[in-house]
Amino acid sequence: MDSRSIALIRTTFKAVAAEEGGAERLARSFYAILFTDYPQVRDYFPAAMDAQRDRLVKAIGYALDRLEEPEKLLPFLAQLGRDHRKYGVQRVHYAAVAESLKAAMRRFAGSEMWTDEVERAWTEGLTLIAEAMIGGAEKENAPPVWTGTVVERREVLRNLAVVRLQLDQPMQYAAGQYLSVQIPSRPRMWRYMSPAVPANANGEIEFHIRSVLGGWVSPAIVGNTVVGDRWLLGAPLGGLGIPRNTKRKMLMIGCGTGIAPLR
Structure with missing residues (x-):
């Protein structure tokens, strides 16, 4: 990814998360959209979602802070992908997550901040993350x-x-x-x-x-x-x-x- 795309992703995420209660509202909105648009994935998650929402925001922040350091980010994502095999996650689920996260970001960022260029940057970044996780999962020979x-x-x-x-x-x-x-x-x-x-x-x-x-x-x-x-x-x-x-x-x-x- 180029530096401009990385900057656009970080700027929009930090702007949304920095608002009072912003990170919590973003996580709640993301899961609401995901479970509404893709109800088949609900059974992959626990009934109590408090810890899950917190982990989501921390994982996103960790990944975004290291987009310019692939030597650190890619091994982390590969390990995350290997771990996600225990849920039975498939390639199609990564696309559902990406679309739901972009929809949640679009809702809170607003039309002035969420431009076509920003959407393309987020699509590129989330595709990079998903492919690294999928690659890590597919290369693992041990049982899930x-x-x-x-x-x-x-x-x-x-x-x-x-x-x-x-x-x-x-x-x-x-x-x-x-x-x-x-x-x-x-x-x-x-x-x-x-x-x-x-x-x-x-x-x-x-x-x-x-x-x-x-x-x-x-x-x-x-x-x-x-x-x-x-x-x-x-x-x-x-x-x-x-x-x-x-x-x-x-x-x-x-x-x-x-x-x-x-x-």
């Missing part, structure tokens, strides 16, 4: 989701539990990676967690979960998980951010359940 059975749930503290699962097939992940989890009592509410044991050929995996006050998922895991529950797990993401073969000594610092992955 893993399934596992809870084989142990141990309460360490009143608000802290250790949960062990037996996966139906082993998962390969590296130290410092995390993955998304969906439990049976909270459908479509995926939450990211870090494994507390190394990947192994037996398909055993363990999580240390602290109940978050007011949370939807962590209190249900800590308080209601029973042996035999079936979980869904997304593909591993992220990393430690350090060279794997370095010979330098490292100091690793963690707090609370964040200590577990350091093992």
Whole structure:
């Protein structure tokens, strides 16, 4: 993308988001348009949309801030595309999202700001984002989701539990990676967690979960998980951010359940 198109996208987004309550109104409008014009996608999203709306605005802002840094943006988008495979997302869904987002932006930007040139810039930018995500998803050979059975749930503290699962097939992940989890009592509410044991050929995996006050998922895991529950797990993401073969000594610092992955 050229610098003018990038500037037009950033200017319109920041103008809309900078208004009082602008980011929240934009997210609400986007999902209202998406679910009205493409009702078939509603089942991909949780019933409670508060966290989802917040993540949308943050993801858009992150991507727009890095349009001039493809070496940083494209790997992020590819990883995002790989993660979205767990939802069953197809190419047509990316087009629906792009059209709905442009419609929401057009509504709040107004006719004076939302010119034909601005619309072309947004179309180009959203196409770049979608193609990077689609490319990342199509190049991934690992399963979109893993399934596992809870084989142990141990309460360490009143608000802290250790949960062990037996996966139906082993998962390969590296130290410092995390993955998304969906439990049976909270459908479509995926939450990211870090494994507390190394990947192994037996398909055993363990999580240390602290109940978050007011949370939807962590209190249900800590308080209601029973042996035999079936979980869904997304593909591993992220990393430690350090060279794997370095010979330098490292100091690793963690707090609370964040200590577990350091093992």
